[in-house]
């Protein structure tokens with residue numbers, strides 16, 4: 337097996353690093369690439385229909401283009417499209433390993449999934465605990481960084497997004513990630529506040545596919561101080577054991593767990609409005625209905641399709657939303 | 665002197681006052697860009713001041729789709745939502761209502777409570793049910809906008825308000841031997857029907873309509889019937905955005 341393993345979403349990365357492999361989150365590989373639109377188009381050339389999620393398209397091409405030979409695919413709790421994606425990978429001779437966040441949210445089921453993954457990679461508990469300890473330190477640092485984002489007005493929404501989202505694979509090198517983050521926190525400590533006059537916003541939903549989303553919001557006077565799922569990727573609640581940790585991780589389970597989490601953070605971070613991002617053709621779009629009913633805060637729902645710049649119409653809507661919040 | 669300007673996708677609307685008298689001007693967007701703006705370092709500037717009847721406004725507030733493409737001196741830009749909300753509050757004197765703005769390319773439904781915009785809906789990409797849709801359908805039926813906008817009787821059910829695909833449905837109805845008048849009524853009804861769920865989302869009995877399509881009395885009448893409410897038109901509905909800019913403080 338090639339030492340790099342691709343993932344379609346956050347998985348218990350401790351297991352894979354304990355087994356001596358490196359992880360590569362295909363979402364990050366796709367969207368951070370120089371020309372993500374090329375990946376998108378390659379999938380369409382391969383036959384993906386226009387009416388299909390832009391993230392899945394990129395995941396497909398990114399794995400093939402970068403010679404990723406093994407992919408752990410999250411088959412439950414993430415995206416129903418992943419099943420077909422796995423079949424396509426298999427067809428292209430990419431080895432696939434399924435991982436499921438069980439629909440039944442309990443210890444027994446998630447514990448079974450994690451043990452299966454450990455077995456698959458021959459990982460024993462002692463080795464796993466060493467890696468967990470190390471990751472715990474990194475995650476603590478990430479939480480400090482995240483806390484600084486809303487308490488100090490020095491960190492941009494984009495930087496918050498990038499650090500948190502990168503915690504799914506720690507950019508393939510957890511040690512380096514830790515050192516870089518530490519340096520960055522020290523650098524930021526010396527800065528003065530920048531965003532005091534900005535409108536404090538939250539961001540909920542899957543990560544935006546727009547290539548300039550955070551810059552756009554910032555240029556229009558919004559400061560995103562809460563990136564919901566990105567923060568979840570960094571596992572905000574530390575638990576003694578790995579099973580509890582992945583039980584507390586809200587993203588793959590029901591929307592109601594997420595709503596509880598969002599409510600707490602809105603209050604804590606003094607957020608004035610929430611941007612709910614939905615991906616075109618994604619089943620999660622429906623969850624917008626519940627989110628709007630449950631959250632007592634102005635919400636702007638925006639939709640993205642391709643990895644391109646935020647379109648004029650979306651821009652106009654974000655602008656109006658920020659202006660509205662400013663006057664409220 | 666102050667002026668408000670709404671740079672829409674189809675036309676530019678200007679509002680200003682001279683000695684207290686309101687002046688309203690409407691110019692086609694393309695000819696506005698051609699005749700009144702000059703390209704300079706990729707930025708556009710107003711060069712022809714007969715636009716303001718020879719006056720030089722020292723404050724111009726702009727809104728609309730094209731506002732970012734213009735770099736008009738002394739211009740402040742505000743979002744369309746705020747411009748329309750201010751315009752409607754100023755011209756109606758109301759503090760709590762729903763404003764439905766149906767423009768050339770988009771539709772906005774804005775909820776105003778205690779003089780604040782508290783929520784809005786605005787189409788993301790497509791121009792379904794907008795002024796452009798009605799224009800396209802009128803063209804297919806060989807009717808003028810005025811002809812179409814008075815048709816309320818016996819509407820034929822039309823489901824697609826897509827500016828492009830709506831065409832085949834309307835043609836289909838025509839081939840089925842329906843009268844042009846009834847199809848025209850159906851088009852107006854389809855526009856209203858598309859808006860009703862958006863308006864119903866907000867609980868309010870006071871509804872105003874602005875934008876060019878507000879001049880279409882059939883759409884207003886279908887809205888009133890569908891909502892069982894007296895839906896009202898804003899005075900000079902197509903100038904509501906420009907007027908809001910003028911009144912914005």
Ligand code: SF4
Nearest residue numbers: 389391414415615618
């Ligand atoms: S955005 Fe939705 S459809 Fe696309 S990969 Fe994510 S969960 Fe699946």
